[in-house]
Amino acid sequence: MSDKDFSRISVVGLGYIGLPTAAMFASRKIEVVGVDVNSETVAIINEGRIHIVEPDLDMVVHAAVQEGYLRATTTVEAAQAFLIAVPTPFRGENHDPDLSYVEAASRAIAKVLEPGNLVVLESTSPIGATEAMAQWLAEARPDLTFPQQAGDKSDIRIAHCPERVLPGKVMRELITNDRVIGGMTPTCSAQALLLYKNFVAGECVIASGPRVAELAKLTENSFRDVNIAFANELSMVCDRLGINVWELIELANRHPRVQVLQPGPGVGGHCIAVDPWFIVSSAPDEAKLIRTARIVNDYKPNWVLEKFDQMLADLLQAQPDLTAREVTVACYGIAFKPNIDDLRESPALNIVSDLANRFPGKLLVVEPNLEDRDRPVIGNAEFSNLASARENADIHLMLVDHNEFYATEPPSGRILDTRGVWA
Structure with missing residues (x-):
């Protein structure tokens, strides 16, 4: 498959990451179908407007909708590639990962999957989430083969490519930042690489697998969290000491x-x-x-x-x-x-x-x-x-x-x- 084969892309989840990503692909003259469970969000986007604050996003979305390259819907439609960008919160006092949104998106996508399709999990996820997604897809579509079953010969390609952008600078960083791609097989990674090279000017680095890609994103944010904790603790120490x-x-x-x-x-x-x-x-x-x-x-x-x-x-x-x-x-x-x-x-x-x-x-x-x-x-x-x-x-x-x-x-x-x- 070449980059020209991605004539239609589906982005599931039109929030702070999904909508800018959908708009970026649409700005490259690729048909993008955005999917969201919120009908009000869908209506706003189809009017060429946005429901979030992000510099420059409004202009890109308006142009993409006006030119017919971006539209939103509440129902998943057939496409060559599917990107899942839904929330992955935690639940309970033990902070257990909640993958219910990913599972719901996976089962919705499964209904329209065709041989040769690529499914990418963009949501920041706990280790093993991409493999769990692949399993949910396989359960819903036993007529197709998946990487965990058939390796590089599978009907469906699965990969993880976490977003790593800063709110307020998303539209620029989507293009300039390096991306980490973790496919379940080398062919899965290669297909995801072709997809993202439609707009990513930064380097797309291939990880040895989806688990490494998942942990890479978690590591980046945990590094920040640890360093912020040092500053926050220092502020409390200073307050106690009158400094x-x-x-x-x-x-x-x-x-x-x-x-x-x-x-x-x-x-x-x-x-x-x-x-x-x-x-x-x-x-x-x-x-x-x-x-x-x-x-x-x-x-x-x-x-x-x-x-x-x-x-x-x-x-x-x-x-x-x-x-x-x-x-x-x-x-x-x-x-x-x-x-x-x-x-x-x-x-x-x-x-x-x-x-x-x-x-x-x-x-x-x-x-x-x-x-x-x-x-x-x-x-x-x-x-x-x-x-x-x-x-x-x-x-x-x-x-x-x-x-x-x-x-x-x-x-x-x-x-x-x-x-x-x-x-």
């Missing part, structure tokens, strides 16, 4: 071989806050450092809430005539990272939600990246603009360092700055 952590990190980073990251209110997102648990679940006795980093980062929002409680108590002690019900608190940012609208696994959102459930006063939320229709209901919290929050709040919680916040001077009142914006 400015931002000054300390700036000084430490003057060493030529030291690069301490910046602390925050925790770690969020669909990758760094989730992926390390996949490694822990695969090797619980060995992944001690990775588990500890997760515990440190998961605890940080609780630490922020403890600091808030102390700040509120200090305010009430300083002003005996004031009650907690009369205090106004402003929270700046609820996305999981700066300059995006993504709320998945957001520690800032968890902090605000906790306050909304127990703080009796007025709670203002400033989130410049969310349109009115996308704002979640968070208990008694009210969404506010930046100027009003700065003017009216008694306590200010800086949770996400959006660009808009850097452009303002520190407000009057008490400040709990978890990102060093006003430090």
